Amino acid sequence: MDDYLTGEALRAALARLNWTRERLAVAAGLGEATVYRMLAQNGAIQARRSSIDKVATALAAEGALDRPKAPGELDPLITVALPAELIRRMPGRFTSLTRLWAQSMETQDLEDLVRRLGGATDRMSSVNVGDDGGLRIGLLGHGLRWASNNMVGRPLMELADQDVAVSASERYWRSIIANEPNLAYCRRGDLEFTVLSVPVRHAGRQAVVSWSELGRPDLWR
Known part of the structure; x- marks a missing residue:
């Protein structure tokens, strides 16, 4: 996937799976408030990298997102x-x-x-x-x-x-x-x-x- 997980991509993935934010929080092992803040954003999500990876990995396991890139896999700036x-x-x-x-x-x-x-x-x-x-x-x-x-x-x-x-x-x-x-x-x-x-x-x-x-x-x- 792209270097970032965007709010738009996150909301689209949830819609494809017909998941609630509560279900995503459980699947990712995160608090509902953290997931809610991520879903409310537009553009590249600003959160702890570990939280972004957990959400992206949970959605990738269901086929709704590509596997998230690890920090070392990002193209250098x-x-x-x-x-x-x-x-x-x-x-x-x-x-x-x-x-x-x-x-x-x-x-x-x-x-x-x-x-x-x-x-x-x-x-x-x-x-x-x-x-x-x-x-x-x-x-x-x-x-x-x-x-x-x-x-x-x-x-x-x-x-x-x-x-x-x-x-x-x-x-x-x-x-x-x-x-x-x-x-x-x-x-x-x-x-x-x-x-x-x-x-x-x-x-x-x-x-x-x-x-x-x-x-x-x-x-x-």
């Missing part, structure tokens, strides 16, 4: 840091990232920046430095396959996919420490995207806004 100035050499290629770059030169206030960009979008996210000094998730677009709405306000490193958490954390800290935009190309399997992260401030705290677009920057002539 490759992250390549690029000079942020490349964004200016690709006019018309990554229009969202170009807009983010341009507006970040005008303001470093998170709310003002998002307003200038027309509001939060499906592939936009933000983090801020929390009281504990770690990064916490702020904005979270629905088009980001690695997260779900229940992660808003949570520590970034609590993401179920640790490869994604580490890659994002490194990009965000680079922007915060250098106080400048950074551009990166990320790839896992056949999924590839380019992401621009810019430093901002929110409620007096350091923060970062990121916007990603599918595809790879290519300046080959």
